[in-house]
Amino acid sequence: MPLLGGIRPPIALLCVLVLALAGLTAKVLGPAGEQVVPKAVLTAQQHFAEDGAIALRASIDERVTDLNRTAEALNQGSPVQPESILSDLGKTYQKWTGTTILDLESGKVLAARGETIPLAWLDKAALTGDKALKPRMVRLETGDVRLMTMAVLSWKDRPQQLLVASNSMSVPAINLGQFRSMAVVATGGEVLATAGFEQSEALNSDQERKELGFLQKQMSDLAGQSAHETEENPVSAREPGSRGYPGVSGTLVGDAYNGRIATAGYASLASADPEDKQSVGAGLGLTVVAMLPVVQQQAVAPGRELYGLLAAGALVVLGLLAVTLLWMTVQRPLLRLFLESRRLARGDLTRPVAVPRWGEAARVGHALEHVRVQLGGTGDEPGERRRAKTRFGVRGPLALTAVLLLLWCVPVGLLLNRTDSSVSVPASMVSDQRDRTDLVADRVRRALNEAQADMVSMSRLIKGDDDAATGKVLEAALREHTRYQSLYLLSEDGEVLARAGEEPRADFSGEKDLPLVRVAGKGGKKPVVQVGAPVLDKKGETVVGEVRVEFLNSLLKRPGLGEVRVVDSKVETIAASDGFLAFEKLPRDALTDVVRAGTVRVGAGPVENGLLIREGRSVTVAAAAPFSGGGVAADIGWTVVSWQNAKAFQTAPYQLEDRSILAGLLGLALIVVCLGWVFLVVARPLRALATGAEKLAEGDLKTVQYPRYQDEVGAVVRSFELLRQQLQVRKQNQARRLAEPQPVVRGR
Numbered sequence: 179m180p181l182l183g184g185i186r187p188p189i190a191l192l193c194v195l196v197l198a199l200a201g202l203t204a205k206v207l208g209p210a211g212e213q214v215v216p217k218a219v220l221t222a223q224q225h226f227a228e229d230g231a232i233a234l235r236a237s238i239d240e241r242v243t244d245l246n247r248t249a250e251a252l253n254q255g256s257p258v259q260p261e262s263i264l265s266d267l268g269k270t271y272q273k274w275t276g277t278t279i280l281d282l283e284s285g286k287v288l289a290a291r292g293e294t295i296p297l298a299w300l301d302k303a304a305l306t307g308d309k310a311l312k313p314r315m316v317r318l319e320t321g322d323v324r325l326m327t328m329a330v331l332s333w334k335d336r337p338q339q340l341l342v343a344s345n346s347m348s349v350p351a352i353n354l355g356q357f358r359s360m361a362v363v364a365t366g367g368e369v370l371a372t373a374g375f376e377q378s379e380a381l382n383s384d385q386e387r388k389e390l391g392f393l394q395k396q397m398s399d400l401a402g403q404s405a406h407e408t409e410e411n412p413v414s415a416r417e418p419g420s421r422g423y424p425g426v427s428g429t430l431v432g433d434a435y436n437g438r439i440a441t442a443g444y445a446s447l448a449s450a451d452p453e454d455k456q457s458v459g460a461g462l463g464l465t466v467v468a469m470l471p472v473v474q475q476q477a478v479a480p481g482r483e484l485y486g487l488l489a490a491g492a493l494v495v496l497g498l499l500a501v502t503l504l505w506m507t508v509q510r511p512l513l514r515l516f517l518e519s520r521r522l523a524r525g526d527l528t529r530p531v532a533v534p535r536w537g538e539a540a541r542v543g544h545a546l547e548h549v550r551v552q553l554g555g556t557g558d559e560p561g562e563r564r565r566a567k568t569r570f571g572v573r574g575p576l577a578l579t580a581v582l583l584l585l586w587c588v589p590v591g592l593l594l595n596r597t598d599s600s601v602s603v604p605a606s607m608v609s610d611q612r613d614r615t616d617l618v619a620d621r622v623r624r625a626l627n628e629a630q631a632d633m634v635s636m637s638r639l640i641k642g643d644d645d646a647a648t649g650k651v652l653e654a655a656l657r658e659h660t661r662y663q664s665l666y667l668l669s670e671d672g673e674v675l676a677r678a679g680e681e682p683r684a685d686f687s688g689e690k691d692l693p694l695v696r697v698a699g700k701g702g703k704k705p706v707v708q709v710g711a712p713v714l715d716k717k718g719e720t721v722v723g724e725v726r727v728e729f730l731n732s733l734l735k736r737p738g739l740g741e742v743r744v745v746d747s748k749v750e751t752i753a754a755s756d757g758f759l760a761f762e763k764l765p766r767d768a769l770t771d772v773v774r775a776g777t778v779r780v781g782a783g784p785v786e787n788g789l790l791i792r793e794g795r796s797v798t799v800a801a802a803a804p805f806s807g808g809g810v811a812a813d814i815g816w817t818v819v820s821w822q823n824a825k826a827f828q829t830a831p832y833q834l835e836d837r838s839i840l841a842g843l844l845g846l847a848l849i850v851v852c853l854g855w856v857f858l859v860v861a862r863p864l865r866a867l868a869t870g871a872e873k874l875a876e877g878d879l880k881t882v883q884y885p886r887y888q889d890e891v892g893a894v895v896r897s898f899e900l901l902r903q904q905l906q907v908r909k910q911n912q913a914r915r916l917a918e919p920q921p922v923v924r925g926r
Contacts, residue, residue, distance in 0.1 A: 295326070
């Protein structure tokens with residue numbers, strides 16, 4: 179018989195799988211052995227670093243784009259005095275630390291604003307060649323690093339001028355929360371800027387200063403490791419949790435001090451689209467590192483460490499019972515039938531067949547005994563044969579075995595380590611949800627401020643009453659910015675004088691003094707988000723841009739933050755990371771309360787708010803961040819709210835629950851594989867064998883007994899075929915003897 183056939187391989191596999199699953203259960207549900215940092219905390223730091231990298235990259239790209247767009251607009255118009263250019267630039271954008279215009283022929287500085295820009299770095303390589311006018315980082319005498327952006331101003335019959343703007347390479351202006359620090363790291367591990375570290379002179383004790391020194395050293399070490407990691411290819415360097423981020427991101431664990439261990443997430447600056455090669459920020463080789471010291475925790479709650487060992491032991495016991503049951507009720511009777519059938523096929527008819535007690539094996543045994551007697555074996559001549567009655571046969575032991583294993587799978591999968599609303603969620607997860615929500619709110623606010631600044635910039639380019647020229651300006655701006663679905667110029671009475679893009683989706687008839695940022699389109703399928711700016715020297719005319727809702731939705735999609743929405747002062751939805759209905763309410767009253775609590779003015783203004791919502795057996799982490807800060811969008815009353823089920827966090831209680839469910843599912847798979855194998859390979863062929871054997875015993879000598887598999891059952895079938903042939907020969911011999919004439923014995 180083949181080694182892989184018959185009843186023994188599935189039973190052996192069942193033994194192996196039961197022991198393997200028991201070991202795995204003891205490993206993942208038993209004692210952890212040593213203290214670790216929760217994976218949820220590490221993942222949160224990775225997401226925080228990714229958010230910081232996105233904010234820094236967007237800020238750098240936006241500054242470069244604004245400077246180039248301003249230069250292009252100036253080049254298309256009449257010559258402007260350098261002082262006026264810098265004055266208008268400073269009024270429109272407050273994002274450069276210093277600006278300078280110099281004559282390219284003589285190198286003379288024509289105008290300057292803000293901090294003094296050193297020009298020693300400005301050489302021929304910066305103005306010619308493949309890297310001409312490319313932004314570059316320059317270190318000042320003070321040690322600070324600045325990003326220098328350049329654009330050429332060119333008018334007919336005038337010498338060319340170079341517009342240079344200086345940007346600080348500081349950490350993005352985001353809410354870092356308590357105890358978190360962030361750094362911007364250059365290629366090679368050099369730390370360009372940090373935020374979140376207290377000044378040593380502000381500390382009150384030597385212990386606090388010592389801890390500050392430890393954290394600064396950790397940041398330096400982790401920054402060097404992060405810079406090395408981000409030099410890899412984004413595809414080969416992909417780590418779990420970094421899905422959705424186009425650059426290289428990951429987590430690091432530093433040293434421990436005073437009961438806390440330094441955890442860090444890092445992310446390289448990358449384009450929003452991996453195929454987009456136009457991002458200036460993505461090409462600078464910068465990395466953002468977010469570090470947070472956290473308290474070390476046990477991977478498994480102390481009260482539940484014993485559960486895994488008990489579950490593993492119970493599985494071993496039940497598995498041994500199941501294997502013993504299969505061995506006694508299926509394997510041993512089948513092997514006995516195999517030996518008995520082979521003995522009869524060899525012609526040994528002296529001993530009666532040892533008939534099993536029940537099931538298909540009993541039916542086959544009775545048929546064997548009947549055939550043995552028919553072939554001339556010792557014993558009483560058979561009369562009318564009685565079939566062995568059986569209802570379940572082999573299916574009974576298989577069902578009982580499945581029940582034994584289900585007694586372990588069901589409690590482990592559905593009852594063991596179950597969580598409820600009392601589950602403990604690390605406080606850092608709530609604060610991270612709040613801080614990241616505030617970061618998203620800052621991104622949306624800055625995007626609206628930038629959009630309104632674009633309108634101001636375009637309003638300065640509209641000259642005279644030439645609507646055709648105005649349309650060209652609007653079309654050029656629309657091609658340059660994908661955030662708008664339409665741009666148009668409104669007259670004082672709401673008439674559209676010039677347009678680029680789609681038709682306006684709001685009616686402006688009778689409206690005057692339009693706000694700079696507003697929402698319209700209530701009752702429609704989509705909210706209409708509009709930004710505007712009045713046109714100088716044209717009373718009542720306004721440049722309006724309609725921001726695509728899809729653009730706002732894209733700003734809200736961040737991994738590890740759950741569902742995110744932007745709501746107005748009436749708590750009606752304007753944008754969402756997932757699908758939504760225009761101006762719909764939030765799905766839960768508790769979320770509305772979170773939003774309203776966040777809009778309460780505290781001190782200088784509204785603040786972000788985060789809390790746990792415990793309802794039924796579920797725990798939800800929610801946060802709300804009202805718009806705050808500067809710009810025209812700060813006072814429009816919008817709030818970003820986010821929420822997600824605490825199960826999304828990879829904390830110890832939820833990990834234990836998931837592992838318990840996985841162990842139960844693996845047990846179910848074990849049942850299906852092993853018992854299904856026995857049913858298909860042994861039970862079904864054995865039932866067919868029992869039926870064929872009974873027909874043979876009742877006199878059906880025409881049906882050929884053909885084996886389905888080359889195993890124990892197949893061997894018994896082959897023996898029955900040999901016995902069938904022997905019965906045929908015996909029957910033919912009897913018929914021939916009866917046909918021969920009998921000799922007559924005569925008397926004298």
